[in-house]
Amino acid sequence: MKARLDHVGIAVKNVDQALAFYRDALGLQIEPPEDVPSQRVRAHFVPVGDAALELLEPTADDSVIARYVERRGPGLHHITLSVDDLGQALARLREKGVRLIDDTPREGAEGGLIAFVHPSAAHGVLVELKQPARRARVHKPVRHQLGKLELITLSDGFFRLDGGAMFGVVPRTLWEQQSPPDDWNRITLAMRPLVVRGERTLLIDAGCGDKLDAKARDLYSVERDYHLQHALADAGLTANDIDLVLASHLHFDHVGGFTAREPDGTLVPRFPNARYLVHRGEWDDATHPHERNRASYLPENFLPLEGAGVLDLVDDGTLVMAGVTLRRSGGHTRHHQVVMIESAGEVAVFAADMFPTTAHIPDAWIMGYDLYPMETLEFKRSFAREAIDRQYLVFFEHDPVIAAGRLRHVDGRRTVERVL
Numbered sequence: 001m002k003a004r005l006d007h008v009g010i011a012v013k014n015v016d017q018a019l020a021f022y023r024d025a026l027g028l029q030i031e032p033p034e035d036v037p038s039q040r041v042r043a044h045f046v047p048v049g050d051a052a053l054e055l056l057e058p059t060a061d062d063s064v065i066a067r068y069v070e071r072r073g074p075g076l077h078h079i080t081l082s083v084d085d086l087g088q089a090l091a092r093l094r095e096k097g098v099r100l101i102d103d104t105p106r107e108g109a110e111g112g113l114i115a116f117v118h119p120s121a122a123h124g125v126l127v128e129l130k131q132p133a134r135r136a137r138v139h140k141p142v143r144h145q146l147g148k149l150e151l152i153t154l155s156d157g158f159f160r161l162d163g164g165a166m167f168g169v170v171p172r173t174l175w176e177q178q179s180p181p182d183d184w185n186r187i188t189l190a191m192r193p194l195v196v197r198g199e200r201t202l203l204i205d206a207g208c209g210d211k212l213d214a215k216a217r218d219l220y221s222v223e224r225d226y227h228l229q230h231a232l233a234d235a236g237l238t239a240n241d242i243d244l245v246l247a248s249h250l251h252f253d254h255v256g257g258f259t260a261r262e263p264d265g266t267l268v269p270r271f272p273n274a275r276y277l278v279h280r281g282e283w284d285d286a287t288h289p290h291e292r293n294r295a296s297y298l299p300e301n302f303l304p305l306e307g308a309g310v311l312d313l314v315d316d317g318t319l320v321m322a323g324v325t326l327r328r329s330g331g332h333t334r335h336h337q338v339v340m341i342e343s344a345g346e347v348a349v350f351a352a353d354m355f356p357t358t359a360h361i362p363d364a365w366i367m368g369y370d371l372y373p374m375e376t377l378e379f380k381r382s383f384a385r386e387a388i389d390r391q392y393l394v395f396f397e398h399d400p401v402i403a404a405g406r407l408r409h410v411d412g413r414r415t416v417e418r419v420l
C-alpha cells in the first residue's frame, strides 16, 4: 500500500492566537475557512508543499474538538494519509489485526471517502485514511489549422499500463519522475485519436472503444466518462461524417473504437460511411498473432471490417488523401505506421506508439512492448533529427497532458515545446 501525507489536523482553542503563529510569525498563507456543521468545527487549511495543516476550531461547546481541547489542551489532533483504494487499505489493516474506528469507508468532504484508525493501533495518533474523489479527466477537442487542413484532437478517455513495460530498460527511479505510478505500478495514458479535415474527413485511430469486458476495463483501469462519441459531438461531428478511418496499427488501444456491438450482439463498423485503411502487413500479423502480441490484438476490433466489405489494405507510403501519407516506422510492431500530414509547407506527424508520450522523447526511452526495439531506436534517432530541423508538429497519442508539440534541441537535451 502506498500512502501520501494529505494533511495534519491541529486542534486549536482560539484560531486568532493560532494564526498569530502560523500566518503572522511563519508567514504561511491561510485558505478561507470551511464550516463542517456536522462536527461543529471550522477548518482553516494552511497549504505546506504537497500537504497541508488543518487548524480545527470548535464552533460549539459540545463539538469533538472542544472536548478534545478541554481534556488535553490544543495540539496535534490527527494525521490524514491519502490512499488510492480505501476499501483495499481497510481490508489489509483488518487482516493485520489493526483496530479500526471505521470498518468501512464513509463519505468525507468533496465526495471523497474516509475512515479512521484507532489511536491505540497507531501509537497514540489518530490516523484518518482518505480516498480523494476521482475527478473525471476530460480532454476536449482542440482545433489546429495546418495550411489548408484542419486538425482536431479527440479523446477516447484514459487507461493505465505498467510503468516498467512503458519504459523498457529505463530504471523506475528515472521514469517515475516523469510519469508517477499508482499502487500497482501503472501510469496513466490518454487515448487521443486525430481528425484531419481536407478534401475528405479522416479519423486516425479510435481509442479502445466500448467493447472491453469488465475484467479488461479493471485491468487497464479504463476511464471513459468522456469518450470518442462525446469528443466528436463537441467537435461538431457525428460518426456519419467520417469518410476514412486509418489505423497506425491494430492494437486494442488504437482500434477498439473501429467497431461497435449492436444490441443483438453483432459487430459492425462504427463509422457507417467510412472506408477503413489498414496496412497489409499489420493485418497479416494481427490475424496470425503469437504468444507475445496476442493480448494486444482483439479480432472483434478489426475482423468485422473485412466481413462488412469496408476494409482497404494499404502499403508503406500510401497516399491516404491529399496531404496525408503513411510512413513505416516498424519497431513497435513490424508494420507500425506514423502518419505524415502536410499542407502549405507545414508538417504535422501523428507518431502513434513511436513517441507515445512526451516522456518517450529520448532515443533510448523505448517501450518494453516494442517487438523490434532496435528498429524503434533507429527510427527515433533519425526521425527526431528531422522533426527538429523541419519544425514538425508532433502528436503524442498517449500523453496524458500534451496533445502535440515541437521537438527542440536545447543545451544538448531534447525537449518538447507544447503547442496543443
Ligand SMILES: [Zn+2]
Binding pocket: 249, 251, 332, 353
Ligand atoms: Zn501499440
Ligand SMILES: [Zn+2]
Binding pocket: 251, 253, 254, 353, 356, 398
Ligand atoms: Zn498504444
